[in-house]
Amino acid sequence: xxxxxxxxxxxxxxxxxxxxxxxxxxxxxxxxxxxxxxxxxxxxxxxxxxxxxxxxxxxxxxxxxxxxxxxxxxxxxxxxxxxxxxxxxxxxxxxxxxxxxxxxxxxxxxxxxxxxxxxxxxxxxxxxxxxxxxxxxxxxxxxxxxxxxxxxxxxxxxxxxxxxxxxxxxxxxxxxxxx
Numbered sequence: 150x151x152x153x154x155x156x157x158x159x160x161x162x163x164x165x166x167x168x169x170x171x172x173x174x175x176x177x178x179x180x181x182x183x184x185x186x187x188x189x190x191x192x193x194x195x196x197x198x199x200x201x202x203x204x205x206x207x208x209x210x211x212x213x214x215x216x217x218x219x220x221x222x223x224x225x226x227x228x229x230x231x232x233x234x235x236x237x238x239x240x241x242x243x244x245x246x247x248x249x250x251x252x253x254x255x256x257x258x259x260x261x262x263x264x265x266x267x268x269x270x271x272x273x274x275x276x277x278x279x280x281x282x283x284x285x286x287x288x289x290x291x292x293x294x295x296x297x298x299x300x301x302x303x304x305x306x307x308x309x310x311x312x313x314x315x316x317x318x319x320x321x322x323x324x325x326x327x328x
Contacts, residue, residue: 159283166290173297177236180229180304187312191319215321222314229307236300248282251289 206212247254249269259265272279 155280156283159280159287162287163283163290166287166294169294170290170297173236173294173301176301177233177297177304180301180308181233183308183312184226184229187315191315194319211321211325215318215325218314218318218321222311222318225307225311225314229304229311232300232304232307236297236304246282246285248285250282250286 247258249255249272255265272282
């Protein structure tokens with residue numbers, strides 16, 4: 150009973166890590182969706198605007214000042230999109246431990262089920278080696294979740310900065326129209 154509980158603890162941690170991986174990817178998707186909504190609204194405003202307020206002429210100093218809001222906004226947008234892509238496709242360190250528990254190692258190291266089955270059975274019969282592979286799986290999934298959350302946090306921070314800068318840019322364009 151104690152061994153079974155010990156193994157269940159590993160699997161609970163692994164499932165928790167997978168949930169965190171999924172949450173990070175959902176948050177990354179939300180960041181991209183917010184950008185889609187924001188750019189759709191900005192485009193709609195431009196289409197509905199008869200004065201074509203988004204055109205940059207660089208005639209006055211105000212045009213250059215608004216550019217100082219636009220360029221960092223574009224930078225943070227690119228940074229957020231890059232972070233979202235990295236969240237979906239993180240580069241991870243290669244693992245030196247080949248494990249019959251990882252789907253990639255199962256597919257790459259075994260020709261068919263008849264080759265895989267004895268490896269898996271021998272691993273299950275050796276509790277210390279099985280725990281080692283489970284610990285490794287916890288470690289790898291934890292690193293994946295951490296890496297994804299680093300990227301999604303960068304994306305969220307960049308989203309906030311870029312939305313503030315773009316909103317300031319749009320407001321500055323309408324403010325100049327009042328004068």
